[in-house]
Structure formats: structure tokens, C-alpha cells
Amino acid sequence: MTFWFLFLLGLATYLMVQRSVVNITRTPIWLLWLVLMTPALLLSGWTLVYGVKQPPPPSLIIWPAIICLLLYWLLFQWGRQPPRDQQTQTTTQTPESQSAIHPTAEQAPVRPIEPTEETQLRNCFPWSIYYIQNIEYRPQAIICRGQLRTTPIQAYQQIRANIEAQFGDRFLIIFQEGFNGKPFFVLVPNTQAARAGNTNKQEQLTRPGLALLLVLATLVTTSWVGLTIADVSPKTLSSNPLLFLQGLPYALALMTILGIHELGHYLTARFYKIRSTLPYFIPMPFFLGTFGAFIQMKSPIPNRKALFDVSIAGPLAGFIATLPLVIWGLAHSDIVPLDDKTSILNPDALNPKYSILIAILAKIALGGALTAKSAIDLHPVAVAGFLGLIVTALNLMPVGQLDGGHIVHAMFGQRTAMLIGQIARLLLLMLSLVQPEFFVWAIILLFIPLIDEPALNDVTELDNKRDILGLLAMALLVVIILPMPQAIANLLGI
Template sequence: MNPKMKPEIEDQRNGRGKSEVEESISRIYPFISRVFDVYEIQKSGDILYFFGTPKVDTENVMGELWAPLEQRGFGGTLKYELGEHVIIVAPVKKSEEKIWINLALFMATGFTTMICGAWMFGVNLTSDPIQVFRGLPFTLAILAVLGSHEMAHYAMARYHGMKTSLPYFIPFPTFIGTMGAVIRYKGPIPDRKALFDVGVAGPLVGLFVSIAVTIIGLNLDVPEINPLPDSLMFEIGLPPLFVMIQKVVGVTGSNLHPVAFAGWVGMFVTLLNLLPAGQLDGGHVLRAMLGKKADRVSSMMPRILFLIGFYVIYWLKGDGFIWIFWALFLWAFAAAGHPSPLHDKVKLDRKRILIGILTFILGLLCFTLIPFKPIT
């Protein structure tokens, strides 16, 4: 091996021999040497430092190394410090998934959404708590909508070799009983194709399930209910996609069966997720389509939402504070920017570009100026 090896004194104190060091290096050095001209190697603890000069564009170095390092149980990063390029490689410590947490949150969310579903059917849970099970149809519908969205992300991420957690459902005392679900991505994004596929899969699959749930709900008889004392009632605004489905089914009006309402929630969630900003799904898709140029659109989105909210409040005399809230949220959320994929210069093919455009059009069809307003 040509590069000079300088094991740290710390390794000698810990009694680690050269053979262990050389074994680790021999596993990964052939891959590093393809893209990096190494002239010195140092080791501290379990961390290896490869000093040298990139043979390819610095933006592509880790893109070339990510897969072979990951397959051999290592993670790495390229840094430029004190006038030198250095690749820092360390073993990836695998932590076991605590599936019981996902399961517990799923069951808790099932319970909170069932309570909200029961209220939608006019059940007075104070006097008759056993009737909570009447909310089960809404629970099944809303969990199908939210779960399909996150599982599509999960399946596509695993397809591209990315590490990710199972969905974490979030039980919360909102008018639907949940704040949705999230998954945690672990490690870098391989390339723009993976970024696009993972980003677009959730909204498309979730919207498909929302449409199916809406059709089922519109074919069910709307229950006749008497509002509970001191209950807060809302009138919802129907987006164009929902109205089109109503026309196909032959139903009109905004008085909906709870299952159809779950479909409406899915469309609203799809709209919010497809906002092209930050690390929302729409931000992922646009970043994959436009590269770093997407940052300009991302920075403009909070301003656009603020103007929409201002227009609704002062011109339409409606409740536009949802858009003001999301404008402020995105201002903070998008400020951190979007992490670059490892292969950032690999552009998308025309098929993915077309799918991305159609996805944003579907997102627009889920938009309504006043999503909901209290009935006084």
C-alpha cells in the first residue's frame, strides 16, 4: 500500500494492532483510490482519515463511495480542512428498531381518531362511551389515507437502498384525532432520481387512496346527527378534485359522511405536502427536478402563502389564518435549505419530469382558498 500510515497513539494505548487497522483499510481502500489519490492515512479510535486529492469532481466523490462503504458497514464524508481534502470513514453502528414504539403510536392514533369519528356520528361519549366503536369507519379510512402515504415513502426509500424507519403515527387532540404520520430517513440521499422517487411516491399513493376513500364515502348515507352541546362545528371548502368526484358519483353539497371526510383530509394533506418548499414532499420533488435552482422557488413559497392568507382575510372576509400559519412555518422550515443528494449532477429523465409536473397539477386540484371555517 503506497500511502503512508500513521496510526494514532490512542490506538496503541488501547492495544489495537496494525493487523486490525490494515484489515479495515484493505476492505475500503480499493474503492477510495478510484476517486481519491490518497497520500496519507491516519486512524483515531474507529475512525479512518484518508488525506489526498480528488480524482473526480468533489461533489461526486461521496456519490461514488456511498454504496461500497455502506455495503461494508461504513459511512463517510469528504471535508476540506487546513488546505487538505480528507475523507473521514467510520463504522456505522446499527441500532435495532424499536417496533413497539411504532405499534404503540399506531394503536393510540387508532383510538384518538375513533373518538373523533364517533363525535362525527353524533355520539355522546360522556353518557355512552361504549359507542366509541361507531367511529371505526372513520378510523379505518383516515389511517388508510395517512398510512399509505408514509408506506409509499418507506417502500421507495428501501428500493433505492436508503435507510428509513417505519411510520410513526402521531395521536393528537385535533378535529381528526391525529397530526398525521412521519418516517425518519437515516443517511444520505444517493441521487436525484432517488430523491424524486421517494418524494413523489407518498403524495401519489396517498392521493390515490384518498380518491378511493372519497368515492366509498360519497356512496354511504350521511348520518343525521344533532350537534353536541358546546361542540365546535366547521364548514369545509371542497377542492376542485373533490367536486369532480362528486359529479361523477352524482352527489353534491358539503354535508359528508365521515369516510368521505377522511378522503377530503387526504386531499388537504396532499396539498400541504406538495408545497414546493424546504423538505416537504413538494420540496423534494422540485429539488430533484430543478437542482439547486429549486431554492429560489422554496424561498418564494412563504411569501405566496402569506399573500393568499392576506387576500382571504381582507378581501374575501374569510378565515385565511391557516395560510398565514403555513407561511410562517415554511419561513422557518425552508430556511435551513435542502440537503444535496450525493449524485447531484445526474439529471432526471423526461418520464420523471412529466410525472413531477402532473403531480403538482394534482396538488393544485386539491387547493381551496378557505379549507374550513367555524359555523357560528
């Protein structure tokens, strides 16, 4: 159990740290990961030495957690310090202007347009569309504030067309809602304009050879881990190398789930003409055999509709791929009796009642053979499917730059999404009191920034169909992480 707990915890911790702070701090990711993992490693060491029957002293739980969280914050802030030559410029920026600046923008002059061009800029804002009242100049942006007099989508399309007619492709036009509830326009120097027609850059962006090489390497590392799950020892493998094939069911199932998840993001990004890399796997000869897969988007997201579709496509595609695999794997798993080693993190004796969805799927797959006194010895494919559900749940957490954070941002706007993210952090922390396996994940969420990158048109709201789909995605998160209520478990006979 300890081994698998560290497996899942290490994977989740690394993915969350890598995705949330890689573009914010210069502190090495591995160092931040190690600091966050230290309390879990200490508790795991205590369990290995003294066993589960002797609980660790409170000081071993409280002090390492406090010290490591403070150390994480200090390391994060240390790496976040801007260069000296930019400190005097950043101190003049307001929170709104900082959140509006797009990461694709490079350092620009203090006044991105000439004084003689200000009249042209003002003429781009018809009074019947957006009555402009004030123009503010920032080192990397021009902020135009005024009164919206039509629908957000009509205003954005008209203003963008006017600015492109006057200034060509010099600027990215961002339409964002301020903290006071009033929408404003931001013009950011477009550093990608000179590269837009460079086909060599586009070919270099995809790198199919590298993607294929990483797929093959990850297939080897996940198959190696799959041998452990299939109880094939290195000595047995050396005498019969063909036994290496027994690691393939786990490897192929896990890579299929992760690959389809990232393909969902990639294909949807391509549909919206968002430049992005191919899905890249991260091979690792320990943990689960991989640290997952990722894509990088190299151009801004045009609107909240695209932000929603790109964000939800990954978890939705991954979940659809996971369902048949986890049901098939559960159907080929073995029933074992409940004992002290039974938990949600022990694949040799999984208690399905720790998750509503897993309990329902287990009952569908195993039928009457699964009783209230049963645990499950998972088939390798079921292990991969179980991990697929965990990956889906982690990505759907409505916090910051996670997929769930983008989804609630697209549904409710950036300000409300920040509030939802804060509530989600507290709820997961409360849930960890019932299921201690979630404690470290809850702590990690506390250090993921709540604010994420705005879309170019970040004001126009979604349609009702996408709102409903987003709520269903949040419901899926709930049924994965919440334990099965006893009353429902009694009805199902588990």
C-alpha cells in the same frame, strides 16, 4: 367552523414546525408551535365572543402577527446558537461548505486526512474525469474543487470508486453543485461505517413492537374523535359502549391514508437501501385524533433520482388511497342548503367550490343532487378523505424539507429549488387574501428553511419521465388548493 379551523390549523402548524426545524434549533417544538398559533387563537376567541358578523379590529390582526413572528424568529435563533467551542470553527465555513456537510457527520479533526495522504487523494481524480484544482480543509469535510470533464454520473461513480479503493469507507462522498454553477466534491467522515455491520443496531432501528403499539393507540384516539364526527355523545356512549364502533369508519379511513403515505416513503427508501425507521403514528386524544405519522431516514440519499422517488412516493401513494375513500364518503354524505356557516372548513356544511378537485369529486359522487345552492354534510369517511387531500397538498408545497421541496430539488437542483420555494411562499400569501384560511399556513411557510439536505450525487439530473411526474405532482397541489373558477362551476352545474 371555529373548532374545525383550529383542528386543521393546529395539525398543519405542528407538522410543519416539527418537520422543518426539529434538527436545526434546540428550542422546544411545542413552544414554537404555540407562538405561531397565538394569532389564530386570538382571532378565534374574538369570533366566539362577538360572532362572525363583527369583524376584529385591524390591530388585533396586524400586531399579534408581527409580534409573534418576531418572537418565533428570536426563539428559533436562540436555540440555533452553536456551542462556544464550535463558534470559532463555524465562522470559517463558507455557505457552500456548510450546505455540503451531512448531518450524519460528527465532529472531526480540522484536517480529516494526514498531510502524507493528500497525494493519494489527488490521485483519485483523473484529469480526464475531474481535473482537480484546489483542496480545502474544513472541520467536518474536505472540499475538492476543479473542472468536470465528463458526465456527472460517470464522474461520481469513478471518483467514488477511486476514493473507496484508497481510503475504504472512511468518507461519504458528496457531489454537489456550487452557487457559481460549478460542481465540487466533498468528503465527509463516515461515522456510520463502524455500525454498518451491526445487526443489533438494525433490529433496534425498526422496533416493530413500538410501531404496533402506536398504531393501536392511534386507532383508539382517532375512533374517539370519530365519535364526535358521528354525533355520538359521551352520555350515549356510556349507556351503550358498542356505539364506540361508530368512530371506526373515520379512524380506519384516516389511518389508512396516513399509513399508506408513510409506507410509500418507507418501501421506496428500502428499495434504495436507505436505512429508515418503520412508520410511527402519533396518537393524540384531541385535534384529529393523531398528529400524523412519520419515518426517519438514518442514512444519506444516494442521488437525485432516489431523492425524487422517495419524496414523491408518499404523496402519490396517499393520494391513490384517498381517492376511493373520499368518493365513497361523498356519495354517502348529505346535501344541505348553503348558508352563512358554509365554508371549506365546516364538515357539516362544506362548500366544495373552494377546491377544484373537491368540487369535481363531489360532482362525480353526488351527480345532479349537487347544485349551485348546495353544501355537503360530510360522512365521517369523507371527512377523513378530505383531510387526506389537505395532508397531500401540505406535503406537496415546494418549500424546503417538505416532500414538494425535495421533489423540486431533485428536478431542478438545489439553487433553483430555493427560488421556486420563495415564489411558492409569495403565491400562497397572495392566495390567502382570497381564502383567509391559508393565511397562517402562508406565514408558517415563511419560516421553513428553503435549503434542504443534498443527496450524495446532487448533480446528475433526472430523466424526462420523472420530470413529467413531478410536474403532475405540482399540478395536483394546484387543483387541491385553488378554488373552482366560476365559469367551470357553471358548466358543471355547481
